[in-house]
Amino acid sequence: MSFVDLTAQVMIAVPLAPLLAFVVVALAELGLPTPASERVVARSVRLGAAVALVGSVWLAIALARSPATELVLDRSPWFEVGHYKFAARLTVDSLSAIMLVLASTLTLIGVRFSVSYMHRDPGFRRFFALIALFEAGLMLLLEAGTIDLLFIGWEIVGLTSTFLIAFFHGRDAPLAAGLRAFVTYRSCDVGLLAGAVLLHHYAHTSAFDGAFGAGHWPVGTAHLEPHAATLIALLFMLAAMGKAGAFPVGGWLPRAMEGPTPSSALFYGGLSVSAGAYLLLRVAPLFAESMVARVALGLVGVATAVHATIVGRVQTDAKTQLTYASATQIGLVFVWIALDLRWLAIFHLFGHISLRTFQLLRAPAILADRHHRLGALGGAHVETGRHLERMFPARLRLRLYALARAGFDIDSLLDLLLVAPLLSVAHRAARFERAVTAMLVRPRTGRGSISSSQLDDEDLA
Amino acid sequence: MNYPFSLIFIIVALPLLGAALVKRSSGPDHARQIGGVIAGAVLLALAYVLLDVVAQDGGGRVEDPALALGWFGVRPLFGFDALSAVLALTNAITAFAVIVGAPRSRDERPRITTLLATEGLILTMLASLDLVILALAFACLVSPAGAHGPSRREGPDTTRLYRAVFIAGALPLAAAVGLISFANLGSLGPDVFDLRVISMLPHRGASVVLGLLMLTVLVRMALLPLHSWLPAMTQHGPLGPTVLLVASQSGAYLFVRVAFVFFPGDAGGLTTWLTLGGVASALYGGVISLIQDDLRRLIGWLSVSQAGLMIIGLCSLESDGVAGAVVYWTSYGTAVTGLALTVWAVQARTGTTTIAQLGGLVESCPRLTVAFAAFAVASVGFPGSLGFVGEDLLIHGVLDSHPLLGVLMLVATALNGIALIRALFRVFLGPVKIAAPADLRARELWVVAGLAAVVFGLGLWPRLAVDVVGLARLCIHV
Structure with a gap:
């Protein structure tokens, strides 16, 4: 080959x-x-x-x-x-x-x-x-x-x-x-x-x-x-x-x-x-x-x-x-x-x-890693980061924190704008269809939609 | 090619004969044996016929010997071309799977009788070379299920539903056939009902006939706005015959066999209206299936949506679109049978198909869960299944010529996929709400595995299926 x-x-x-x-x-x-x-x-x-x-x-x-x-x-x-x-x-x-x-x-x-x-x-x-x-x-x-x-x-x-x-x-x-x-x-x-x-x-x-x-x-x-x-x-x-x-x-x-x-x-x-x-x-x-x-x-x-x-x-x-x-x-x-x-x-x-x-x-294993790191540093924790946060005034920082915790509500907004209207249409349509079905299929008193003969499964008996 | 004896008539009559035998059988075991043997024999015979059809150069037609029909000449009444042979084989697979693989009940003679009678009528419709026989079989397709089930003692009363579907499908078709005969009897003479030659002869169509045919197709394909019967039937009617009806897509067959023949080209503008109905059905079915709370009704809505997708492909009049529609026709028929069998198994084990009452079934039924997942992804055209091949062809055919329609079709398939995965998660995964006494039994498992082998085997090696469908596509006079 x-x-x-x-x-x-x-x-x-x-x-x-x-x-x-x-x-x-x-x-x-x-x-x-x-x-x-x-x-x-x-x-x-x-x-x-x-x-x-x-x-x-x-x-x-x-x-x-x-x-x-x-x-x-x-x-x-x-x-x-x-x-x-x-x-x-x-x-x-x-x-x-x-x-x-x-x-x-x-x-x-x-x-x-x-x-x-x-x-x-x-x-x-x-x-x-x-x-x-x-x-x-x-x-x-x-x-x-x-x-x-x-x-x-x-x-x-x-x-x-x-x-x-x-x-x-x-x-x-x-x-x-x-x-x-x-x-x-x-x-x-x-x-x-x-x-x-x-x-x-x-x-x-x-x-x-x-x-x-x-x-x-x-x-x-x-x-x-x-x-x-x-x-x-x-x-x-x-x-x-x-x-x-x-x-x-x-x-x-x-x-x-x-x-x-x-x-x-x-x-x-x-x-x-x-x-x-x-x-x-x-x-x-x-x-x-x-x-x-x-x-x-x-x-x-x-x-x-x-x-x-x-x-x-x-x-x-x-x-x-x-x-x-x-x-x-x-x-x-x-x-x-x-x-x-x-x-x-x-x-x-x-x-x-x-x-x-x-x-x-x-x-x-993040906690174990942290302990190892602190041990290697002699127990002293060096605080780093927060550079971005410091760019904002304190009041705005709090508001930003609240917004960030909620992920700026992007998911809720998408749900509100896209998912909710779609589901609303679906529910209305389903109600209409149920009414049509009720005209074509009449329930019998005390009976469900399932034929009981289908429940007598011999394989499961 | 003509068979030396009436082989096709025998194949078509076998399920009807079987239905009569099952009715007189001595008990459920005997009934099952007759049902299984007849369905298996029909399946093998149709596989042989399909091989015969494909073996002919360019995929010709096989026919029974000609019969003397008096004034209507000497001609065969039954035959198969590539399209009808493929569809008949798919239907035989579906019928065999439902008869052998469905959960058993104490006396299932009525169920097997109904299934065999429905199969016989579908095969009669597919094999018929005569317009009147085709129309009669088409009109009577829902009759066996309406007459026998669900049991008259139990469940809701569906008499009105079956009567409505029968009348809405049969009356316009009878009127259309009557008008066709009346308009063409003089010009076509004895050939007026011969489907083999009628497409080659000059004939007259009328807009009234066109409207009647469209009405029939819309009803039987459950396309908007005449769709509501299908979800109701899948939820409240007997599941087996309903699945056979869904898989046969008799409305689509009538469309390609009669409408395209009498109104060549774009079927007198019918394609435009049916495309609109198809898009609306695909989206409406997809949206409403998102919130369904019953597994059987969910299958009904998915079928409405998939029928919409299929008719868009057929009406695209593009080679890949039409071929995609035929692949979709066969693949969805097989996949939805597997899906229905798993739902039926859930119902037999838990006594309900209400999604809110189910949950965590994977703990007691891991094989059933895998089967449902496999057929769910196959029915929405996941890669590896034959549905993917159909969807790919379909969307290429439509998106090329009508980009907006293609995008809407993609949206519909996305909605269908979401609805099925949601159902899978809520019924089979999650906290255990209800325990099933047993997983899939060996008999059920073999049938489900066989269906999966067809759907995924042909999905991975699609060339064979696509080549045969390529021949079937040529039988549609677009």
């Missing part, structure tokens, strides 16, 4: 290995009479993550050695009808190579960390299955050579994220947090799918190197009509805002801390929220073509950074504080992309993801 063929196989193996780990764990959980042991589950997922890491490093080296600017594996079409083809095209360029190595490294670390952290948790197998599926989705997202394939990875990441936020499902709060995240994802993903179809329509291809063909990342340019570039860029921005927890739709992000710490670290400390920034970097040539989109993205980035840094400063628990710190940095990355500083954005993203994941993984 030649080096090129081997590299092609590695490109397939990177998302496939964690996917297989997911399938193995899921089938073992559902199909075996006795559940698989923690050791077997952890080893399966670790093996999948390790293969993904080795493969990612291989691809990075192969790209560095290759005279080409990208590695491409095209098994098109996945399916086709008439003139429409769904391209199955994987691409590794400098952007995806960096992100692949980083993401697979951090996932493997997160998986190893979770083996001890989740030990004897009743949801141990479910957790590892979801982490494996998440990694498969993320690897596909990063390797995707077309916007359609990226969408598939994007959706998998979103769904696993939802289930991991709602992981401790015995309580209501994680469920509400998970549902909020899903609603945000699903609403904003309309932008990604609409943008994908419009990109296909205007550029006559969904492949990134076809759509931004005049040079490869980071120097690609999109040859689209200005209005088309603006529209598509704004749609992608909407999708990125949802996934990254950007202002004003980031209310799900602090709530997402209801999930287990390792998944919080992987998802909201770094990798999942960075998928939004990755999408924007991937389609950065579109923003370069449209001043309107750049200004909009810059404003969103600044608003996210300012809002998150203020709100984050008044949080009382470490994980939430770190989440807001994460949102602050993502906001800044948005600004770099708006300014078309693509390499700065990716360096910033790399550093931010690494640091934040580490901080979140250490969050459960």
Whole structure:
């Protein structure tokens, strides 16, 4: 097998290995009479993550050695009808190579960390299955050579994220947090799918190197009509805002801390929220073509950074504080992309993801760390920070504190403006429909809507 | 290609014969055996027919031998092309799954009889090459369920509901067929009812016929404003036959088989009105499903929404839009059957489908939870399922030509997804409110796993399904 063929196989193996780990764990959980042991589950997922890491490093080296600017594996079409083809095209360029190595490294670390952290948790197998599926989705997202394939990875990441936020499902709060995240994802993903179809329509291809063909990342340019570039860029921005927890739709992000710490670290400390920034970097040539989109993205980035840094400063628990710190940095990355500083954005993203994941993984031991630090300093605590607060007069500082505690009521405002009217319409419609049903279906006295014969299930007797 | 004997007639008649046998069976076990064997045999036979259809160059038609019909000439009455063969196979899968995989009751002879009779009528409608037989089968589709269930002793009285659906679907169609015959009898002669040649002959249509057909399609597809019967039927009617009706999408079939034939092109402007009805249904169903408090009613509203999406694709008149609609047709039919089976299992175990009374079922039914989650994501077109392929084609077809419609479709699918995940969280997760005595039994598990294998297997390797649907698309005279 030649080096090129081997590299092609590695490109397939990177998302496939964690996917297989997911399938193995899921089938073992559902199909075996006795559940698989923690050791077997952890080893399966670790093996999948390790293969993904080795493969990612291989691809990075192969790209560095290759005279080409990208590695491409095209098994098109996945399916086709008439003139429409769904391209199955994987691409590794400098952007995806960096992100692949980083993401697979951090996932493997997160998986190893979770083996001890989740030990004897009743949801141990479910957790590892979801982490494996998440990694498969993320690897596909990063390797995707077309916007359609990226969408598939994007959706998998979103769904696993939802289930991991709602992981401790015995309580209501994680469920509400998970549902909020899903609603945000699903609403904003309309932008990604609409943008994908419009990109296909205007550029006559969904492949990134076809759509931004005049040079490869980071120097690609999109040859689209200005209005088309603006529209598509704004749609992608909407999708990125949802996934990254950007202002004003980031209310799900602090709530997402209801999930287990390792998944919080992987998802909201770094990798999942960075998928939004990755999408924007991937389609950065579109923003370069449209001043309107750049200004909009810059404003969103600044608003996210300012809002998150203020709100984050008044949080009382470490994980939430770190989440807001994460949102602050993502906001800044948005600004770099708006300014078309693509390499700065990716360096910033790399550093931010690494640091934040580490901080979140250490969050459960924050008190022990603090004692160690104080001990090392001889017991003296050096008070630092509060520079931003000092810029405001005392009275305003108090008011700002109250506002920040409430997150500036952005969620309430969104609920009031978007959710409440929608639900009001739904309730009115439901009342009308109940009245129509009452005309068609008449209740019998003392009988419910359920046929009692259906309750005499012989299997259950 | 003509079969040497009336194979298609036998396939179509088998479920009807089975229904008669089940009615006279000695007990529930015997009834189940007859139901399972008949449904399985029909499924295998239709798979064979589909292979036959696909094997022909370009996906031709297979027909029964011709019959002497007096003045109406000598012609076959039953046959399958790629479209009807695909839909018939999907329906056979649905019927088999519901007959074998549904929770059992002490005497389920009425249930199995109803299911087999409904399946027989659907297959008759799909296989018919004659306009009158098609119309008769179409009109009678709700009759078995209306006559048998839910049990006349228990549950609310749904007589008025079934009567209304029957009349609203049958009367306008009967009038339309009558007018078509009257207007074309002179010019077409004996071919007036022959669906094979009628599209190739010059014939006359009238706006009255168009209006009647539109009314029939709106009613049977449960499109706004004639939609309210479907959520009521899924909640209060027998779930099995209702699922068969939803999966068959008889209204859509009538639209492509009759409306497109008599009014080629944009079906005399019908597509515009149906598109509007489709958009309104997709959004209305999506919004109202957000607050549903009953799992069965939720399935009804999702079906209203999905029917809206499908008709938009069919009316887009774009190759990928129409193909997407047909893929959606088959994938949603299969996914909603799985969803309905899981809801049925919940009802059998807890005695309720009211969401507020349920919660934490995952503790006692982990397999049921996974099954519900899998079919929920499949029915809204999550990647990896066949629904994703259908949704992708559908949205490409529509968004290309009508960007605003495409965006509204995306909003509708987002709402449907949110409604289903909300239901999943509230019924299966959260604090335990009610405990189920058992998880999915082996029999139920095998059926559910089989349906999941179809939906996700074809979702991961869609080329086979899309190639067959590509042939089916060519059977629609757009």
